[in-house]
Amino acid sequence: MRASHRPIVLTPRCTVADGISMGYGVYLYGQGRGRRFGHGGGDPGYEVLIQRLPQLDANTIVLTNMNDICGDVRDLLVQAVVSITNTHAPDEPT
Numbered sequence: 001m002r003a004s005h006r007p008i009v010l011t012p013r014c015t016v017a018d019g020i021s022m023g024y025g026v027y028l029y030g031q032g033r034g035r036r037f038g039h040g041g042g043d044p045g046y047e048v049l050i051q052r053l054p055q056l057d058a059n060t061i062v063l064t065n066m067n068d069i070c071g072d073v074r075d076l077l078v079q080a081v082v083s084i085t086n087t088h089a090p091d092e093p094t
Contacts, residue, residue, distance in 0.1 A: 010037055034082045036060075040070065049074045056085045
């Protein structure tokens with residue numbers, strides 16, 4: 001994503017649920033080291049969630065062949081990434 005587009009895309013435009021906002025085309029989650037943005041989708045029997053954790057310079061991708069489990073797996077993966085990552089946060093999301 002171009003640096004000039006980051007503030008436009010990653011600015012919360014509306015609240016979707018408690019702790020979840022929507023930017024332009026991406027969901028915005030969390031705070032601090034766990035702050036992330038991403039999007040997902042699926043069809044019956046298949047789900048995908050892709051997220052970027054800019055302060056950790058990390059990405060998570062979860063693919064499942066089951067319905068209604070992808071979010072739980074994503075949350076566990078994000079917790080693991082946040083807890084094991086000891087890098088310093090970049091100033092700008094990439």
